[in-house]
Amino acid sequence: MRQPATSARAATPSAPGSVGDVRKANLVRVLSVIAAAGEDQRLSRADIAQLSQLTKASVSSLVADLLAAGLVIEIGVHRDGERGRPSVGLILNPTRCVMGMEINVDYIAAGLVDLKGKLLAHGILPRTNHGSTASEVLTALGELSQTLQEAARSQGLMILGGGLAVPGLVQEDQFTVLQAPNLGWVEQNLDVASLLPEPKTRFRLFNEANASALAQQQLMDAQDRDFLFVSGEVGIGGGLIIDAELFIGPQGHAGELGHVVIEPDGKRCSCGGRGCLETIAGQEAILAAAGLGAGTDNASRQERISQLYQALQSGTDVAVNAVAEAGKSLGVAVASALRLYNVSTVVFGGHFAALEQWLRPAMEASLHEHAPSIADQARLLRSPLGQTGALVGAARSVVGDLLEAPYQLVD
Amino acid sequence: MRQPATSARAATPSAPGSVGDVRKANLVRVLSVIAAAGEDQRLSRADIAQLSQLTKASVSSLVADLLAAGLVIEIGVHRDGERGRPSVGLILNPTRCVMGMEINVDYIAAGLVDLKGKLLAHGILPRTNHGSTASEVLTALGELSQTLQEAARSQGLMILGGGLAVPGLVQEDQFTVLQAPNLGWVEQNLDVASLLPEPKTRFRLFNEANASALAQQQLMDAQDRDFLFVSGEVGIGGGLIIDAELFIGPQGHAGELGHVVIEPDGKRCSCGGRGCLETIAGQEAILAAAGLGAGTDNASRQERISQLYQALQSGTDVAVNAVAEAGKSLGVAVASALRLYNVSTVVFGGHFAALEQWLRPAMEASLHEHAPSIADQARLLRSPLGQTGALVGAARSVVGDLLEAPYQLVD
DNA sequence: GCCATTTAGTTTATGTCCTGAACTATATTG
DNA sequence: CAATATAGTTCAGGACATAAACTAAATGGC
Known part of the structure; x- marks a missing residue:
């Protein structure tokens, strides 16, 4: 059971080396350029071509896939005062998001984070979790998640995945908390299936400090x-x-x-x-x-x-x-x-x-x-991070996974 | 998932994403399969196709490039007792090698390491290096290197690169030893050009412990x-x-x-x-x-x-x-x-x-x-490593670089 | 108001590279 | 000597990026 060790990421497909891999890599490349753009920046296909070192033709074709996958949307733009055909702005789809969650000693929390890493909505529920079993806590967290899922529905948001942070050592691939002394947990298997609506594409488990570090990075x-x-x-x-x-x-x-x-x-x-x-x-x-x-x-x-x-x-x-x-x-x-x-x-x-x-x-x-x-x-x-730090970091990391494997969403 | 900093490897070409990159990646894939073969194993193109998940056609073409680059050679084989056309064995070219060197407090050392990571020849020269300037020590090391270069010539070995290990902090990209208190060195710039014959393809500087770790890994x-x-x-x-x-x-x-x-x-x-x-x-x-x-x-x-x-x-x-x-x-x-x-x-x-x-x-x-x-x-x-550990590790790492970037040697 | 200019984006011809299937080469077995 | 098995090559086809030509849609000067 070899683990991706240093980053726990879905490693670049190490299967055959076919021409199709080039497209996968380029989809990631284009998407990362779009994701790296500033808050109010609307990159055109031409901008992306320049930034990504790809040709305009390639970018057009790749962007078409990303649009089809729903990761990116077009925003018409008319740039005033400049000559030439106006460009079509491209941004990450603001209606796609990931649910971040945290179980800490004194509270549980959940929130929705968009593809830009911005926290759209969240809830924090004080709760004495020490002594509770994992399933008890997960039930409470599931209810909090339901509330956010309804909020998502009412705002037209689609939840693509989730991340959960806990204060202890985790074994991510089995959704297991190995040790969380401050929760009083030892070898708790987490049934996380009920925390997210279908179709979720990815769910990950994090140590709280690691998740916070990811949030701090932002x-x-x-x-x-x-x-x-x-x-x-x-x-x-x-x-x-x-x-x-x-x-x-x-x-x-x-x-x-x-x-x-x-x-x-x-x-x-x-x-x-x-x-x-x-x-x-x-x-x-x-x-x-x-x-x-x-x-x-x-x-x-x-x-x-x-x-x-x-x-x-x-x-x-x-x-x-x-x-x-x-x-x-x-x-x-x-x-x-x-x-x-x-x-x-x-x-x-x-x-x-x-x-x-x-x-x-x-x-x-x-x-x-x-x-x-x-x-x-x-x-x-x-650090200025507050109680939402860990959940934002966990969600943001899952967002990162999605953006690094867009071809999973491309038809 | 970029990797450069943590591994100091010639990162996968992160430039454009063209179809040619597929070939580069596949050259590495084929070469790594050959390199991973046991000491007396002679893989055929068919074997490689199976192990690498590539088709026989691709493997044939890739192997042709590796043969042209001189990284791999053919060894004719007649497998007794089996039906079918006999296979042609492929192994790493045993006449290509890398020079590993070490400057330590009490000695200098150099040796030739083949593409399999085996030490072919070496010399160790006791020398009190503490107090000597970098250029004095490098002159002595250059002479030791000359001896080995002659040995290489007489055995028909081609030296493709070199690695040098020193007991201190190094800044690899500038061939600078930042601190080596036990040598009495501070900010010494190493003129390593004279240590190797042309055409060297790569030269790297290592901390001694890091180089030894690489040798231990073997x-x-x-x-x-x-x-x-x-x-x-x-x-x-x-x-x-x-x-x-x-x-x-x-x-x-x-x-x-x-x-x-x-x-x-x-x-x-x-x-x-x-x-x-x-x-x-x-x-x-x-x-x-x-x-x-x-x-x-x-x-x-x-x-x-x-x-x-x-x-x-x-x-x-x-x-x-x-x-x-x-x-x-x-x-x-x-x-x-x-x-x-x-x-x-x-x-x-x-x-x-x-x-x-x-x-x-x-x-x-x-x-x-x-x-x-x-x-x-x-x-x-x-660890059973002796005084040649660091030089073997340094050389082996350079060998690894060469095997991970064979397209630099392919015409 | 019209045409030159400028920029965005698409279409098309081309070349690279992998793939799968057909094919050739060379051995062993009966 | 034919049947069989395995190695390796050739060839048609498809995916993809590229460069260059081309279309689209704006501004600005006259």
Whole structure:
């Protein structure tokens, strides 16, 4: 069971090498040119020919297929003030979309993302998922999905596929969650068939940090082709983008920054190890260090987190120090990760984004202390992604798959 | 799914998408089938047609081009005991080769590697390169190369390209060594033009650990498509193979295991950081911990290393403990790296291979302590590569490039 | 108002390359 | 020596990109 390892993409058809493959490749080429166009840009066939290095004749023929497949539509345009025959604008079909979904510890979410990667509609439902079985959660998510499917119908949107993000290790090809300690799941098989209406063309399962990294990618400059996204949720996840592609490693679990060893003689971790980053910079670890550990005042985690922010705002030493300590450890983990991956940009999301002002000084100092030769080029960014980040990323990745295999939709 | 950055291969021609590209792809396909054949296997055109999924007609035509390019030769075969027209055997041209070279701290080396990846001839010249300028070392290497070129001439071998491995960070596209602290080099531009005879088709520069990883790959089972090679030389390098391709990261420096942070409050490292693996498990660190630090008895490093092995053989506590301590730290670094890369096989080369029996127990214990959930699946192997490893790997990689771009040689 | 100019897009002839089927070449078996 | 089996080549046909010619539809100058 060989997995496409580094990107989990439907690899270029490696079957025979016939002339037909050229057309497949060129369909992708044309489509990617159209997809890369700016928001209000309406490329003509002539523009595409120039950008894609194909001839006008080829482009016309390829575009005809894409129109037939419904991936692209024509928009008549009369360019004022210029001579010559006016061009016909071509854009990605705005009525085609993909459903993105997320199951997190404290909520479920779903939304519709168009072929441009824009979130058209979404719903977030608070829900305590820890302890629920997968099927219970999926039932709730299925209802949320139904609501969005109706919204899609009323707006004339066609749903072409779906992506689901969960906070844990996944085995994508079998729709299985291998481990999601924060959900209390071990080896849960997800029956995702009911989440989407027919005809879906593709459904994929993602780790939450990986999906968020994909969403973050959309927000970055086009030249930022490499970065590490660090997701501070209940656990600490990581998603790595290399050469503008998600790098997931041989079994799809690369980027697990939360279990990088920071203190060889440190505390026991939930993973069974010792001294992992999560034991110092995980949500519960920070809370505990700030004197707000589980059980304090019988408060829920949400309440304790609120208390933490209050304490930070008022400058309470124990809280400030707890976060600074986490920042120091994050700096160490980042130093090692940057060395191993050879990336120079790190984007922090989740509670790390929220804690930024208290985290950053210690983190930067630690990075300079432990890897001065790369610290100066390193960029540490705060992610603006909110609760919809993971679902958008999951959907966007499925959109990417569709755009890279348009011939599956061409008759 | 573009791939260039992660594998540094001559990417599939991403220019226009013409019918001619099909032929290029099919040339590669046919050639890779021939290259994948066993040592004594002589595939016929019919065999190739079956294995490559192409028709006999196509294969005949493609093979004709490969014969013309000199990459493949025919060997007449009469298969006894079978009916039908006998087949004509096809094998990679055994008279084509690539020169692999290495500059290390204590020696320079060069050798000829055929298209099958076999080392045909080689020379190793002890030389203290630390302190020499790049041009001095290259002059010496050029002489060694001349010797091998004469050997090649006398055996009728044609040299198609070359690869050079150095113990440091390289910028391949400019033939520049950015840093090689153990050679005392900073930003050295290598004038490699004189190292090879014309017509060379390709020359590449490698980090030593990366090149060794490529050589190790040749020794692994075909299904071992992912592993981390850890090279214990004067420094500690790493080479990562993902999905049977070298992963070098955005700037080509991924895998720097030597500067993973093991002890956040540890010793200052030569890289400027603190607590890096090299400060504990580097050659000098182990020697120092064993009471054989630089300057001891005015002995050279080679002599001190000999003393270390003697002390280990006789069970001297301080030496045994020094190596065990290094093993523990290696276990920590490996735990983090396996988590970040999601590979499960690690191969140890250089002095780590030599120290295996003293290193392994502590390393395994440490890995189980710090990452028990993955330690059981992890395989820690000892590399049998000797001093020719890096040069073979560098050459083999260039061979791979040639076999993946045969159309450059086809008229 | 008309014609030259300009740009968009289509049509057509051509060449490349793969495919499948027919065909040739060369062996073994009875 | 004929039947059979396997290897490899030849040839007609189709898919596709290309370049150049051609049609379509606007603007601008006179």
